[in-house]
Amino acid sequence: MDAAAPKPKENQGEPLPRVDARLKVTGQAHYPADLPTANIAYGALATSSIARGKVTKLRLDDARAVPGLLDIVTYGDMDKVDKPKFGNSSATSVGPLHDRTIFHDGQIIALAVAETFEAAEEAAQLIRAEYDEEKPTASFDSPGTKTVAAAGKSPMFKEDVKAGDFDAAFAAAAVKIDQRYSTPTQHHNPIELFSTTAYWQGDQLVVHEPSQNVTGWKVELARQLKMDPAKVRIVSPFIGGAFGSKGPMTPRTAIVAVAAKRLGRPVRCVTSRMQAFGTQTYRAETRHRIRIGAGKDGRITAFAHEGWEVTSRPDLYVVGGTSATGRMYGYGSVLTHVSLVQADRNTPGYMRSPPETPYVYALENAMDEMAATLGMDPVEFRRINEPKTEPIGKKPFSSRSLIQCYDQAAEAFGWAKRDPKVGAMRDGDWLVGMGCATAIYPTAVAPCAARVRLTIDGDVRLQCGSHEIGTGVRTVAGQMASERLGVAIDRISVEMGDSSLPPAPVSGGSISTASVCSAVLKACDAIRTKLYAAATAEGGPLAGSHNEDFDLADGKIVAKSGASAKVEDVLKTMQVGAIEEYAEFAPKGATPEALKKLYAGTPEFHGGDQDEDSVKYAFGAEFVEVRVNRYTREIRVPRIVGAFAAGRIMNTRTARSQLMGGMIWGIGQALHEATEVDRRYARYVNRDLQDYLVPVNADIKDLQVILVPEVDHAVNPAGVKGLGELGNVGTAAAVASAVYHATGKRIRDLPIRIEQLLV
Amino acid sequence: MRPFIYEQPTDISAAVALASNFTTRDDQPTRANAQFIAGGTNLADYMKLGVAEPNRLLDLNRLEEQKLRQIRVTEDGIRFGALVRMGEAADHREVKARYPVIADSLRLAASGQIRNMASLAGNVLQRTRCEYFRETSWACNKRVPGSGCAAMDGFNRQHAVLGGSDACIATYHGDFAQALIALDAVVHAEGSRGARKIPFAKLHRQPGDTPHIETDLAADEIVTAIEVPALPWARRSLYLKIRDRESYAFALASAAVALDLDGETVREARIALGGVATVPWRASVAEDALQGKKLDEASAGAAADAAFAEAQPHQHNAFKIELGKRTLVRALLETRDMKV
Structure with missing residues (x-):
């Protein structure tokens, strides 16, 4: 087996290739902007060049004169539809064409629609706005910010967790640190640009748009357009990079739908990369103050984590990662507080591990600093503080394999060869540093529906309104059906990414594999039950064999006794051509409303810190080697090893791929990624891939992923913990730890750049 | 993107004649109605962004003169045809052996795909990547003379510390040009007023009060070749490029260095600095x-x-001073230690 297809260990599934791999690498996978549509018109956005004020006049004459221009949708044209409602399905409450107020840089002021893409772009560039401009507030420290407590402002962030008496414990601690950390603004830059294609068939609206939440969008778009949700269909068969960016719908979708209605023909609008910075969601900058107090033995007695996050004026978007950092180790006492800082910015949104990436970065950088202050090995320091129960509610962890992850990653990395002395390791002109950090991500699950059909020819059709965002969910859902129905994967077709399919929750929060596989499992088991009943009934091929353990394999029902019957024959005796089951899965602890909410596009999440019986998290440990040039101080990462435990691994190939991608992103977060805000104007400056840096192939050298076996039956029927967002948590702290080890410089503000190491 | 007329002249004189027809003597090449295009890796980008707005493109790729596509090595030096692609020159055996600094500067620039498209003349004439220049909603004296400079008091981490003025501090981002200026290269150009040779050091202009005037070229002048004089000791030369990531990023600081050594003593040094200046920068001092x-x-x-x-x-961008110095020190010591 090659590195891309790790040999499965205990409780790990086969590394089957992705069912859609060939489609993707041959260009046959149709992404939403590729879906063929006849007689299409093209839309291009015009956006504001100020961050705060009012549009006093819009000059459209030059734009209207562009040959091929068909329409301009702008102020007044959206009055008959409702404004977006900020929440899980909608990125913002700003209806940009509903009033002339500008809330942020790059806000939509018009949509130009033309016969060609080029004409639409030209017309959009010729739309000129006149403004009544006000001095905007850019970010932290800018005049005019408003700070509010985050707790209770979002259903995702109910409270500031705490335990014990932090103040007393911190005051009494023998060893302590009190430090501040920060993470920069980061913008989604998926290779697939954001786009909307809308067309009407009578009173029915069809929207092709990359989406992680087709059901939620259907309901929200219908609400905005004052339609019956049954008449709205969202189609998103493949997504070229999501990571939260395609989770909430943006105001563009309704605008394009309105344009299509006005013209009576399909309209496609592909947002430029520059415009995506202002019209889509992003990860806002955060600040942290962390205090840790410990005894000389390294046992933490006091932990405080205060966080500040930037959000927009109209919407209180919260990430609030203190729920995870407050439960990470066996602290004696915990104090947390999260504040939101409002500025004249677009509303932030989900970006891979939204709470954990910034908050765990701060915690883990502080843990490394505390270990150094204690003169203790950073791995040992974590081992000493490994908890028996989580410190906030004193609940057990449903499973927690963090120390196994540390041990296996340390072994593979060669941590024992590290000279703990700072600056002691060299290779010619390069300073060598080694560091580590913990990864954590809550294990959640949500209600999900699926339809599975087994035909007399031995084919399986699996339908579920989840989303293939590159994770391989189509493949693992097919694998689950393959396993339960005894049908080879190439006889299984998997349909996803369409709101006309059985509803699935948003593909966010790393819940998809658990939720989808649990629903598929339920549907398959219902098919099995029917088959067994028919097989053992009077006249059935296995008549008379009761109380047997059956399985399905190779198109046969196989009894423990060795007796078997072809599925085909069982269906014949049933006089049916297929068995189809529609299953609705609801997690343990689901409310009576849970399934109704699934259909309404507002599914409830269970697991993580929400359950009564235990808290549920996946863990990992990452080890990084850096090299820093002794003269010019550029940082390179020759090696990174991550070990992760996440319950049942459905497919070691897709799991490794997800974790690898996360670790690479983590390196980017540590060293490259940052959106620069011009503080005078509250405008984004580096709005393209020339200046918004992400790692390139040359930056990633030796990368190893270890899948640590773990069994957890408490999390969900599939036994799966999500891992899509686990891999990039902690990575940046591990890099900071290694940079410290190499140079003696503790960098607390990301990204770590040459200039911080020159001084 | 604005519509434009696209023409494919078939020889240099036809191209010059076309350009001459549609431009005036005072036109800046970057602001003229008719502009030349070769690889298109820079101009096409800027046309899409509305930064460059020629209404006529004169594509040079069909010019029949074969010398435009040749690299000729003679006893006098090396002559690069203007349409030679960056990738070809970077991989050329004699270039690598005789002028490592040239091969390095090309190899470390852009990406493989871009190097396969971009012409050498186009590369040296590339325009700044200043974020405020690239995006038409900002004030920029280079893009719109007299409109102001948003970078001066804005986010200017990538901007120049050498050769700037009150009107403009946009960095010249090219790499190849640093090698050329260090090696005393000469540019051959042909225009309606005939053919001429321009010392490479005179090709680019510092911004001063007129940052929109970027080069010494007229709007109807075509660069036909770049000539690098023979310099046997340039075998001891290199280009060191320091940047935020390992590939496909502009230099925060770079140094082109060639050394003529007598033991450890410097007989002669050639030094140019990139990523820190508004133009290709020869560090004669x-x-x-x-x-x-x-x-x-x-x-x-x-x-x-x-x-x-x-x-x-x-x-x-204050760090660029310290980084630029360290980059030069490292480049000098690495050049000294080269095995040639």
Whole structure:
């Protein structure tokens, strides 16, 4: 087996290739902007060049004169539809064409629609706005910010967790640190640009748009357009990079739908990369103050984590990662507080591990600093503080394999060869540093529906309104059906990414594999039950064999006794051509409303810190080697090893791929990624891939992923913990730890750049 | 993107005639109605962004003169046809052997795909990547003369510390040009007023009060070749590029260095600096500082201090002075230690 297809260990599934791999690498996978549509018109956005004020006049004459221009949708044209409602399905409450107020840089002021893409772009560039401009507030420290407590402002962030008496414990601690950390603004830059294609068939609206939440969008778009949700269909068969960016719908979708209605023909609008910075969601900058107090033995007695996050004026978007950092180790006492800082910015949104990436970065950088202050090995320091129960509610962890992850990653990395002395390791002109950090991500699950059909020819059709965002969910859902129905994967077709399919929750929060596989499992088991009943009934091929353990394999029902019957024959005796089951899965602890909410596009999440019986998290440990040039101080990462435990691994190939991608992103977060805000104007400056840096192939050298076996039956029927967002948590702290080890410089503000190491 | 007329002249004189027809004597090449295009890796980008707005493109790729596509190595030096692609020159055996600094500067620039498209002449004439220049909603004296400079007091981490003015601090981002200016290259150009040779050091203009005037070329002049004189000791040369990531990023600081050594003593040094200046930057003061000196960390440091003595930092780019010095020191020591 090659590195891309790790040999499965205990409780790990086969590394089957992705069912859609060939489609993707041959260009046959149709992404939403590729879906063929006849007689299409093209839309291009015009956006504001100020961050705060009012549009006093819009000059459209030059734009209207562009040959091929068909329409301009702008102020007044959206009055008959409702404004977006900020929440899980909608990125913002700003209806940009509903009033002339500008809330942020790059806000939509018009949509130009033309016969060609080029004409639409030209017309959009010729739309000129006149403004009544006000001095905007850019970010932290800018005049005019408003700070509010985050707790209770979002259903995702109910409270500031705490335990014990932090103040007393911190005051009494023998060893302590009190430090501040920060993470920069980061913008989604998926290779697939954001786009909307809308067309009407009578009173029915069809929207092709990359989406992680087709059901939620259907309901929200219908609400905005004052339609019956049954008449709205969202189609998103493949997504070229999501990571939260395609989770909430943006105001563009309704605008394009309105344009299509006005013209009576399909309209496609592909947002430029520059415009995506202002019209889509992003990860806002955060600040942290962390205090840790410990005894000389390294046992933490006091932990405080205060966080500040930037959000927009109209919407209180919260990430609030203190729920995870407050439960990470066996602290004696915990104090947390999260504040939101409002500025004249677009509303932030989900970006891979939204709470954990910034908050765990701060915690883990502080843990490394505390270990150094204690003169203790950073791995040992974590081992000493490994908890028996989580410190906030004193609940057990449903499973927690963090120390196994540390041990296996340390072994593979060669941590024992590290000279703990700072600056002691060299290779010619390069300073060598080694560091580590913990990864954590809550294990959640949500209600999900699926339809599975087994035909007399031995084919399986699996339908579920989840989303293939590159994770391989189509493949693992097919694998689950393959396993339960005894049908080879190439006889299984998997349909996803369409709101006309059985509803699935948003593909966010790393819940998809658990939720989808649990629903598929339920549907398959219902098919099995029917088959067994028919097989053992009077006249059935296995008549008379009761109380047997059956399985399905190779198109046969196989009894423990060795007796078997072809599925085909069982269906014949049933006089049916297929068995189809529609299953609705609801997690343990689901409310009576849970399934109704699934259909309404507002599914409830269970697991993580929400359950009564235990808290549920996946863990990992990452080890990084850096090299820093002794003269010019550029940082390179020759090696990174991550070990992760996440319950049942459905497919070691897709799991490794997800974790690898996360670790690479983590390196980017540590060293490259940052959106620069011009503080005078509250405008984004580096709005393209020339200046918004992400790692390139040359930056990633030796990368190893270890899948640590773990069994957890408490999390969900599939036994799966999500891992899509686990891999990039902690990575940046591990890099900071290694940079410290190499140079003696503790960098607390990301990204770590040459200039911080020159001084 | 605006509609434009696209023409494919088939020889140099036809191209010049077309350009001459549709431009005037005072037109700047970057602002003229008719503009030349070769690889298109820079101009096409800027046309899409509305930064460049020619209404006529004269594609040079069909020019029949074969010399435009040739690399000729003679006893007098090396002559690069203007349409040679960056990738071809970077991979050329004689270029790599005789002028490592040229091969390095090309190899470390852009990406493989871009190097396969971009022509050498187009590369040296590339325009700044200043974020405020690239995006038409900002004030920019280079894009719209007299409109102001948003970068001066804005986010200017990538901006120049050498050669700037009150009107413009946009960095010249090219790499190849640093090797060329260090090696005393000469540019051959043909226009309606005939053919001429321009010392490479005179090709680019510092911004001064007229940052929109970027080069010495007229709007109807075509660069036909770049000639690098023979310099046997240029076998001891290299290009060191320091950047935020390992590939496909512009230099925060770079140094092109060639050394003629007598043991450890410098007979002659050639030094150019990239990523820190508004134009390709020959550091003659650093060369002079090293002449006749034993090359070690101390003398290299003194030369680097001299090179940046006039540097003017802004809010976010002050680190470039220290980084630029260290880059030069490292480049000098690595060049000294080359096995040639």
